[in-house]
Amino acid sequence: MDDSSTAQRIAKSAAAATPPAMARQIRGLSDRAIAWLFVTPTIILLLAINIFPLIWTVYLSFTNYRANRLNREVEWIGLRNYERVLTDTDIWHTLQVTAHFVGWTMFFQVIIGFGLAWLINKQFRGHSFWTTLILLPMMLSPAVVGNFWTFLYQPQIGLFNYIVAFFAGIEPSSFQMIGDVNLAPWAIVIVDTWMWTPYVMLICLAGLRSIPDYIYEAAEVDRASKWRQFWSITVPMVLPFLMLAVLFRVIENFKMFDLVVELTSGGPGSVTELASINLKREAFEKWRTGYSSAFAIILFVTVFGVANIYVKALNKVKQR
Structure with missing residues (x-):
């Protein structure tokens, strides 16, 4: 069996395993869009791990918050x-x-x-x-x-x-x-x-x-x-x-x-x-x-x- 026949069989199997609606959606996307589709979850995870703690730290720096007194009302004290x-x-x-x-x-x-x-x-x-x-x-x-x-x-x-x-x-x-x-x-x-x-x-x-x-x-x-x-x-x-x-x-x-x-x-x-x-x-x-x-x-x-x-x-x- 030649290589071209093998490749055609693999392509047909992959097409059969992919739902028709999903296959149409993927065919309609550009390479750039597909790349963003895979990269976006990682970017969101990195933002959640790095950017959110930084923003939260900036906010806490302007308050009198104490982590061991959770019931205490947080007061905004500016640059103090x-x-x-x-x-x-x-x-x-x-x-x-x-x-x-x-x-x-x-x-x-x-x-x-x-x-x-x-x-x-x-x-x-x-x-x-x-x-x-x-x-x-x-x-x-x-x-x-x-x-x-x-x-x-x-x-x-x-x-x-x-x-x-x-x-x-x-x-x-x-x-x-x-x-x-x-x-x-x-x-x-x-x-x-x-x-x-x-x-x-x-x-x-x-x-x-x-x-x-x-x-x-x-x-x-x-x-x-x-x-x-x-x-x-x-x-x-x-x-x-x-x-x-x-x-x-x-x-x-x-x-x-x-x-x-x-x-x-x-x-x-x-x-x-x-x-x-x-x-x-x-x-x-x-x-x-x-x-x-x-x-x-x-x-x-x-x-x-x-x-x-x-x-x-x-x-x-x-x-x-």
Whole structure:
């Protein structure tokens, strides 16, 4: 039996299985209409999951609503919640802690990530094995990483403390990384850097391998030194990839929650209390729902505005 006969039989079977009215309706629709017919349920679901909560949060930010007092009459208080947030010293302290965390993690991840990508791009013997090994931390759950590093930071049995104590010449029990007010912020920076530097490395590696070989060959013909090639070819062509990695990581670090909660729970005191942790406490421990909604909107507008400016700068770099 030839292929044309088989195709005709399949078409007849499909036509017989489709109700005549539905078949006429489908035949009367254009390809674009059929595409919208399948896409529309997904769009509605996404709007219900993302847009409605955002609109509801904006509404609550203008009220004195408290989720633990459902019988209380909701009062419209205008911009009072926003005024309280912007004049709250605790909020500004939280933002300062968040800025310290985001700034230093980005600094270390960019430097180490780009360095690792540059080394692996040399394609030395066994580079595939080392690439896979380096990528392992970012494949783990943040909660697992937090628990893992909590044991490493333990004063009595923590391996990290023993290593630092050995080089510093002090007793391991006297050194507390996550229990010290001055060291705890650096503890979460170290863990986040260990976990997410491979992500930056991977994007930088993609950028390095996208550079055509003939550009380096032309530079060698012009007798450009390796240092000159690095600053005039490698860095400019990898910079858009690096900026994209920084954008993704900054947005994620502004939302960082589970890793820090497992490590320090925002302590000791409030030295590692990031904006996300403070927001959770205001909303679900103090039950200041309207106040926390205003804080959430301020964070959203801040991150969105900074990201928008950053994307414009990224587009200018890509057009060079």
